[in-house]
Each structure stands twice: as structure tokens, then as C-alpha cells.
Amino acid sequence: MGQEGGASGRGRCVGRLAQAPREEGPSSGGQFGHPGTVAAGMADSAETRKLVYLVTGGCGFLGEHVVRMLLQREPRLYELRVFDLHLGPWLEELKTGPVQVTAIQGDVTQAHEVAAAVAGAHVVIHTAGLVDVFGRASPETIYEVNVQGTKNVIEACVQTGTRFLVYTSSMEVVGPNIKGHPFYRGNEDTPYEAIHRHPYPCSKAQAERLVLEANGRKVHGGLSLVTCALRPTGIYGEGHQIMRDFYHQGLRLGGRLFRAIPASVEHSRVYVGNVAWMHVLVAQELEQRAALMGGQVYFCYDESPYKSYEDFNMEFLGPCGLRLVDTRLLVPYWLLMLLATLNALLQWLLRPLLLYAPLLNPYTLAVANTTFTVSTNKAQRHFGYKPLFSWEDSRTRTIRWVQAVEGSAP
């Protein structure tokens, strides 16, 4: 199986995105290659519940939504294993339903812990990762979790005979690149110089490549591993920590936020419920459409409007009482760059004493200041994806969540 939209970065994490291979027609696979499984959509009875899913990072922002979505939308689910370094207390409430929910406190960097969790699972959804563009963790730790952790997941699938692996990659695998080239309404085949230096995109690119290369490997028992990677753009929705931070910052500043980035710089954003839905759909379709989907990458997209990062956040923060003050003329880009560089310097100087990790640094400024928008229907063509939540729903749900956040304005 060929690979599409090949991740950037062999070694130095510098490279050019590969062109897409030709598309093949859907294959007629069996049911997950395991005895006794039946198709989705059948009655919710003990006989239809045969599948074991594992979600790594299942207590994170995205992971929790994937876990809840699986419980709602995968009628074949028998056991759901939730693997995370830090388990959430909310898992307890899920344990009373018809599906066996198994909470596993574990570390993806520990191969034996991963293998024990994977053994006997039909599908692995690997969302665990260290999402750090603020310099909180060292580059070594980011690689250890994102790259070695993913290697461990792949090897565990191979050793234990798990055939289906869905990996949460990121748009950051593509860009924005270090040259600040815009990616405008691009799709999975759009040529783009994916050159990165920051450890987060580099690690995601390496991990994605490992996942795609593992497609077709023989797993224990002799069948083939089928893998694919999803590349969300900036995710928003209930549980989004950065949105919470902006909200609290706005409250501290008397209900104001100050525009730093020109409104003309557009970003694609995607609602967390739709990202979760796409993961579930891929997991469900991967066997039937293995020849088409195996080794492929898909951007995660929905109907959220293209807007600048700050204007998009105001879609939620505005109705919660915040106002965006246009100070762009007061804060020119060179000054922001200076502040960002100062922040980086301070972070380095203070590191022996304390962790100084503000939102603004040269990398986040570059990402925020570069247009990155996707326009694609590949997921729809390959596995029938349609967003489950409309933009109106996504917006309302997110606003309700911000309003409920502790410290909200009355």
C-alpha cells in the first residue's frame, strides 16, 4: 500500500511532502478479522458486542471525546480500554454502562506497559502525545513520548496481533513551515515545503511516518497491520485549555483581549466532537476499506469558518462577555517578535530556577501569524465522513462550556 501526503522530516526533520499515490477502490474486507464480530448498526445486544478498543491518551482533551464518542457510536464495543499517564475521575461514571470500561494508568514510553494494554485489543486509537509548543518540556521528552511512544504502540500491535491502528497526527506535520509560507485551502496532496525545527512538529512528523510505514507489516498470527493517520488542524471545544487560558486572561484584563495578529491571517479550526467522530469512523471502516485507507493521511476538517486565531476564539469568548481591542497599530509585528524573543531568552535564563512558559514565543507567533487553511473532501470520499456537529452546534456547545468554566463572568 502506498502512502499519501508523506510526513516531512527524515532525520533533521526537513523535507518536502510527497505527492499522493493513486487512489484504489474500496476493498471487500471481512469483519476485523476476529471471530464473532458483527457489523455496526445492529441491535445493541450482548452478541453484537465483541470488539475491544484501546484509546491511548484517553483522558486528554481529544481522548476524552473519543472515549465518549466510542461509547455512543460503536455498537460493537465490548471493552473500552482507556490508557493514560493521568486517569480522570470522570471515567468512574462510565463504568456502569453496558460496555466494560477499563482504566489503565500507564506510560507510552514504557514498552511493556503498552504491550500489556494492547494485548487482545482489536483496534488501537493512539491519541497520547505531548502537546508542547511553549517550552514546558525538553525536546528529549517530547521525542520520547511522541516518537518512542508511537514506536512502542506499533511494536505492541505487531507482537500481540492487533491489526488496526489509528494515529492522531497533526496539521503541524505539514506546516506552517519555518519560512512562514502560507498554506491556503490546501488538501492532503497540496505540495508544500514541510520544513520544521521545533521539536513538537518534528516529533509528530516522525511518528506519523512510522505509523504510515508500519501499514502492511505482518502482525502476530500472520495478518497485516492496517494503519492510518488523522491530521487535525487547531482543535477547539469543551475542554480546550488554551481557550480557557485566553478567557481567564481576558477577565483579568477587565473583559478585553488585545488583537496581536492581523485579521487577514486565516486558520482552519475543527470542533473536537468532529475530530473524535472522524477517529471513530476511521476505526470502524479500516478493515472494510483497508486497501483504500491503509497507509493514508486525512486532514480533520468540518464546517468551522476560516478566521484568524483571535477572531475565531472571539466566536466563543465574545458571547461570554469579552471584547477584542484592535491594538495592532500600537503593537507592530517587530515589537511582538521582540517580545517573543525576549520570552524565549527569559525562559532559557530562568530554566535553572523556574519554568517560564508564556503563550507568546517565536514559534507560537510564527504559527499564529501564518495562514494555514485546509479544504478537502478526502475523508468523505474514502470513508463517508460528514461532520456530526454543525458549526452552529459546535459553537453553542463551546460557548456553553466557556460559560460554565470556573471564574466565568456572571
Ligand SMILES: NC(=O)C1=CN([C@@H]2O[C@H](COP(=O)(O)OP(=O)(O)OC[C@H]3O[C@@H](n4cnc5c(N)ncnc54)[C@H](O)[C@@H]3O)[C@@H](O)[C@H]2O)C=CC1
Ligand atoms: N490540541 C490540538 O489542537 C491538536 C492536537 N493534536 C494531537 O492530538 C492528540 C491529543 O492532543 P490533546 O488532546 O490536545 O492533548 P492533551 O494533552 O489534552 O492530551 C494528551 C493526553 O496524552 C496523555 N499522555 C501524555 N504523555 C503520555 C505518556 N507518556 N503516556 C501516556 N499518556 C500520555 C496525557 O496525559 C493526556 O491525557 C495529540 O497527539 C496531539 O498531538 C493534533 C492536532 C491539534
Ligand SMILES: CC(C)CCC[C@@H](C)[C@H]1CC[C@H]2[C@@H]3[C@H](O)CC4=CC(=O)CC[C@]4(C)[C@H]3CC[C@]12C
Ligand atoms: C499571543 C500570540 C500572538 C497568539 C498565541 C496563539 C498561539 C498560542 C496559538 C496559535 C496557533 C496555535 C496552534 C495551532 O492551532 C496548531 C496546533 C496544532 C497542534 O497539533 C498542537 C497545538 C497547536 C500547535 C496550536 C498551539 C497554540 C497556537 C500556537
